[in-house]
Amino acid sequence: MATETLAAAVPVPGDQEPVVIFDDVSIGFDGKPVLKNISFRVAVGETRILLGPAGVGKSVLLKLANGLFRPDSGRITVFGQEVSSMPEGDLFGLRSRIGMVFQESALFDSLTVRDNVAFRLMEDKVPESEINDRVAEALRFVELEHTMQMFPAQLSGGMRRRVAIARAIVAKPDLLLYDSPTGGLDPITSTTIVELVVKERDLYHTSSLLVTHRLQDAYTLATHTFNKAENHMERSPGDKTNLYTSFLMLREGELVFDGSTHELVTSDDPFIKEYLT
Ligand SMILES: Nc1ncnc2c1ncn2[C@@H]1O[C@H](COP(=O)(O)OP(=O)(O)O)[C@@H](O)[C@H]1O
């Protein structure tokens, strides 16, 4: 019964056109190749975790997905529109449907938490009367409603990251891009951030592409579920891995893995085996 409820609530990957398609994408800087012939998809409702060592091109890949970089070759399609050749002006419409959590939170220091979270809504000309409710809802999601009138400098690193998540989800995006959301945080605080990613995934099923260098984050995302009634994350019943979460791995600019959690942990590839231990 539980599985049927889930199936009704979440679109089955493969059912609809993918939210993101990378087709043979390459990019380099100053003549140095960074990403080489990358092809993968993010289906509706899917969470894809991108693993890979520092400097391999994970952040570049996310910036390609929201049109901040253009590929040297290949095609990138987001929401059925070709981003790789889209005129600059059309990218604003695209980005208004994407929520991005940057590596360093990237909050505006001179704005209150409320105004940081409200920023996108104001840009999108959401009526003032709606903004307060939406901001409160997003801050409630990250359990920081009480910080509304505080400034980023008054918050801990973990709290700033939670505000960055509130800002990314406030406009109810169709795609979330998380760039190392636990980067620079201690292990316990990292878990609270991963819990929010799990909560977002399991309550709203927003298609997501998440970059991490922390294997623990990937493992938690694959094996945990958000218990809505008790408002916390817990190990998935029967130790099942999450059906909507799968992996991509970059190595020296190439995509060396694209598959399920089970396929990842049982891979015979020496690089993957070493990475996982
Ligand atoms: N704007 C840029 N100009 C030149 N080189 C860049 C730029 N952005 C990224 N790079 C290079 O691309 C490579 C991958 O960077 P990045 O995607 O940030 O790695 P990571 O996997 O750690 O996120 C690095 O060698 C970096 O120096």
Ligand SMILES: [Mg+2]
């Ligand atoms: Mg990076």
